[in-house]
Amino acid sequence: xxxxxxxxxxxxxxxxxxxxxxxxxxxxxxxxxxxxxxxxxxxxxxxxxxxxxxxxxxxxxxxxxxxxxxxxxxxxxxxxxxxxxxxxxxxxxxxxxxxxxxxxxxxxxxxxxxxxxxxxxxxxxxxxxxxxxxxxxxxxxxxxxxxxxxxxxxxxxxxxxxxxxxxxxxxxxxxxxxxxxxxxxxxxxxxxxxxxxxxxxxxxxxxxxxxxxxxxx
Amino acid sequence: xxxxxxxxxxxxxxxxxxxxxxxxxxxxxxxxxxxxxxxxxxxxxxxxxxxxxxxxxxxxxxxxxxxxxxxxxxxxxxxxxxxxxxxxxxxxxxxxxxxxxxxxxxxxxxxxxxxxxxxxxxxxxxxxxxxxxxxxxxxxxxxxxxxxxxxxxxxxxxxxxxxxxxxxxxxxxxxxxxxxxxxxxxxxxxxxxxxxxxxxxxxxxxxxxxxxxxxxxxxxxxxxxxxxxxxxxxxxxxxxxxxxxxxxxxxxxxxxxxxxxxxxxxxxxxxxxxxxxxxxxxxxxxxxxxxxxxxxxxxxxxxxxxxxxxxxxxxxxxxxxxxxxxxxxxxxxxxxxxxxxxxxxxxxxxxxxxxxxxxxxxxxxxxxxxxxxxxxxxxxxxxxxxxxxxxxxxxxxxxxxxxxxxxxxxxxxxxxxxxxxxxxxxxxxxxxxxxxxxxxxxxxxxxxxxxxxxxxxxxxxxxxxxxxxxxxxxxxxxxxxxxxxxxxxxxxxxxxxx
Ligand code: SF4
Numbered sequence: 123x124x125x126x127x128x129x130x131x132x133x134x135x136x137x138x139x140x141x142x143x144x145x146x147x148x149x150x151x152x153x154x155x156x157x158x159x160x161x162x163x164x165x166x167x168x169x170x171x172x173x174x175x176x177x178x179x180x181x182x183x184x185x186x187x188x189x190x191x192x193x194x195x196x197x198x199x200x201x202x203x204x205x206x207x208x209x210x211x212x213x214x215x216x217x218x219x220x221x222x223x224x225x226x227x228x229x230x231x232x233x234x235x236x237x238x239x240x241x242x243x244x245x246x247x248x249x250x251x252x253x254x255x256x257x258x259x260x261x262x263x264x265x266x267x268x269x270x271x272x273x274x275x276x277x278x279x280x281x282x283x284x285x286x287x288x289x290x291x292x293x294x295x296x297x298x299x300x301x302x303x304x305x306x307x308x309x310x311x312x313x314x315x316x317x318x319x320x321x322x323x324x325x326x327x328x329x330x331x332x333x334x335x336x337x338x339x
Numbered sequence: 340x341x342x343x344x345x346x347x348x349x350x351x352x353x354x355x356x357x358x359x360x361x362x363x364x365x366x367x368x369x370x371x372x373x374x375x376x377x378x379x380x381x382x383x384x385x386x387x388x389x390x391x392x393x394x395x396x397x398x399x400x401x402x403x404x405x406x407x408x409x410x411x412x413x414x415x416x417x418x419x420x421x422x423x424x425x426x427x428x429x430x431x432x433x434x435x436x437x438x439x440x441x442x443x444x445x446x447x448x449x450x451x452x453x454x455x456x457x458x459x460x461x462x463x464x465x466x467x468x469x470x471x472x473x474x475x476x477x478x479x480x481x482x483x484x485x486x487x488x489x490x491x492x493x494x495x496x497x498x499x500x501x502x503x504x505x506x507x508x509x510x511x512x513x514x515x516x517x518x519x520x521x522x523x524x525x526x527x528x529x530x531x532x533x534x535x536x537x538x539x540x541x542x543x544x545x546x547x548x549x550x551x552x553x554x555x556x557x558x559x560x561x562x563x564x565x566x567x568x569x570x571x572x573x574x575x576x577x578x579x580x581x582x583x584x585x586x587x588x589x590x591x592x593x594x595x596x597x598x599x600x601x602x603x604x605x606x607x608x609x610x611x612x613x614x615x616x617x618x619x620x621x622x623x624x625x626x627x628x629x630x631x632x633x634x635x636x637x638x639x640x641x642x643x644x645x646x647x648x649x650x651x652x653x654x655x656x657x658x659x660x661x662x663x664x665x666x667x668x669x670x671x672x673x674x675x676x677x678x679x680x681x682x683x684x685x686x687x688x689x690x691x692x693x694x695x696x697x698x699x700x701x702x703x704x705x706x707x708x709x710x711x712x713x714x715x716x717x718x719x720x721x722x723x724x725x726x727x728x729x730x731x732x733x734x735x736x737x738x739x740x741x742x743x744x745x746x747x748x749x750x751x752x753x754x755x756x757x758x759x760x761x762x763x764x765x766x767x768x769x770x771x772x773x774x775x776x777x778x779x780x781x782x783x784x785x786x787x788x789x790x791x792x793x794x795x796x797x798x799x800x801x802x803x804x805x806x807x808x809x810x811x812x813x814x815x816x817x818x819x820x821x822x823x824x825x826x827x828x829x830x831x832x833x834x835x836x837x
Contacts, residue, residue, distance in 0.1 A: 128433040131592065131643045135414040138651035145419060148412035152597050155404050159397040159604070177617065230631070233548050233582055253618035266632035267581040267623075271574060293603040300564045300599040301427060303629050306606070306622035311574040314614060315489040315505060316512050316532040317373075318380035324488060324536050325543065326574025326621065 163287020177254025181309025214262020354683020384615025406660035423565025427627025463487035464556025501679030667717035
């Protein structure tokens with residue numbers, strides 16, 4: 123049944139175009155496609171980071187600043203500011219959370235257990251200044267996808283050197299990990315379905331904190 | 340009041356003609372106000388964020404060329420997607436038409452549900468609306484829960500989507516509150532948008548945590564990796580993609596893109612065009628099954644359902660380049676007057692006017708290519724540069740050909756007029772000239788209706804009996820294009836400053 127449908131659909135596609143396509147020809151034609159859009163950003167480092175912060179604020183994310191020595195303190199400030207008490211820490215995260223708060227390790231927790239933590243702290247793979255986007259992948263320190271989805275507060279550490287200006291630059295950085303589960307996060311969960319008013323927080327985290335970590339030295 | 344869609348699916352095979360349906364909507368002042376408000380807000384947001392990108396035209400160019408390239412090699416890319424998705428642990432199914440797609444999804448859902456209560460959670464998907472999946476699930480005893488806020492409003496209100504991105508844009512907050520109060524049993528629910536969103540959050544939270552099967556559409560299928568990409572705002576999509584044990588994704592065969600890196604173009608143009616955001620809150624990309632993260636079972640249903648008929652028409656096939664951003668709907672003066680339901684299809688507005696009749700092999704929805712003033716606003720905003728006016732005119736000629744195939748009674752003048760109509764709009768230059776002519780000619784043809792709106796009867800003298808009920812909204816006195824050209828000219832005259 124399904125095999126028939128497969129043959130039928132592919133045959134219809136070929137008949138509609140007047141012949142079968144070859145992947146090798148497709149590859150060389152792909153290489154010739156017009157790409158005159160900007161690949162790289164044109165801003166200096168500081169201006170680019172300012173753009174990033176501006177975009178984050180524009181989408182209702184909060185931003186904390188620190189250098190690597192001050193990282194733990196900045197995370198603590200973010201967690202206290204939003205009143206978190208139980209904090210989820212994904213496997214492989216190399217920073218702690220304040221001792222007064224309850225630290226919950228994500229050892230394959232059930233979803234109902236994820237639903238009982240207040241906040242999650244992660245790193246990210248790359249961040250895009252132009253759009254205020256954080257890119258998370260399923261690697262140590264960033265957690266599985268549910269871990270940054272079910273808790274209501276997400277604190278994400280972004281190293282300055284992981285911030286790029288443009289979307290194409292970010293895709294360059296992702297070129298070797300294209301099959302990992304990947305999530306682009308731009309601000310807290312939101313909807314504009316009611317009279318086109320942007321409302322923060324429907325099903326994903328309603329609070330997003332970015333901790334921007336400066337280069338050492 | 341107006342056009343009721345109460346429980347009735349939008350089915351182009353049984354829908355009234357656009358011009359008839361549109362007339363009844365024009366009496367619904369509330370609906371028109373809601374639609375005008377929402378489309379104006381999105382248009383302004385879009386204009387702002389599109390203006391931020393100095394390379395917008397280059398991105399459109401790249402997007403259009405990429406989509407055209409994909410269609411040219413579609414069979415190869417589909418097979419490549421299938422091989423890579425399968426290797427990553429996904430199971431790929433093929434469906435020739437809507438019935439076959441429904442049957443596959445219902446069967447997979449039943450298998451995955453097993454002894455659990457018969458429920459699935461759903462992400463907003465125009466493809467599932469296109470095939471009437473919810474009704475099929477219900478018939479099979481499975482309750483589908485729509486989880487996108489707008490789709491939830493539609494589902495609880497027994498309504499139909501009127502826009503491809505913001506399906507409930509024809510409802511205002513008071514109407515939404517009334518639906519939620521009634522259906523969620525919340526008599527004291529407040530009426531701020533925040534109250535309404537909070538109500539949806541609590542209503543659905545329990546379902547996200549409990550229901551083990553999800554059904555989704557897809558924005559893009561990546562041939563190179565076998566990955567799937569979904570773009571959304573609320574996080575309901577992420578819930579459905581990550582928490583259940585089984586995920587069933589259904590996608591038209593047109594959704595494929597060659598490579599992962601191609602998303603660098605599409606993920607720039609889509610959010611800015613669709614919701615006027617630089618990036619929508621969440622994009623998810625996943626490939627097959629990933630141990631320890633997300634569903635254990637992943638199915639993709641690749642559906643034709645008329646798409647290969649569109650591909651076979653060399654003048655109509657660019658319709659398949661569409662990435663469903665809805666920008667053409669927001670920009671369309673006809674859609675802005677009538678809203679979506681008058682189109683009798685889940686695909687409304689300019690994209691619906693070209694896509695729906697072609698998906699129906701031109702056997703139904705043949706009034707839709709006439710649901711346009713050919714003003715060109717849709718083309719100006721389309722992020723993949725689909726020349727919608729050209730396709731509309733081409734489809735008009737196909738409608739005329741069909742209608743006259745059996746008739747041998749044409750006068751020479753009529754035959755000539757039709758031939759001209761068929762070939763006139765194949766080039767940009769001829770299109771513009773024809774547009775100006777039409778506008779000049781319309782003084783004679785236009786008449787004012789009761790509400791002071793200008794309407795014209797199309798194809799005057801031509802097959803009069805058939806066209807007399809097919810009135811069209813009159814062309815605006817000046818098209819955007821003319822206005823723009825005038826503006827550019829006067830800027831130059833003003834001394835060429837900046
Ligand atoms: S036709 Fe173009 S503008 Fe309209 S929905 Fe499709 S991509 Fe968007």
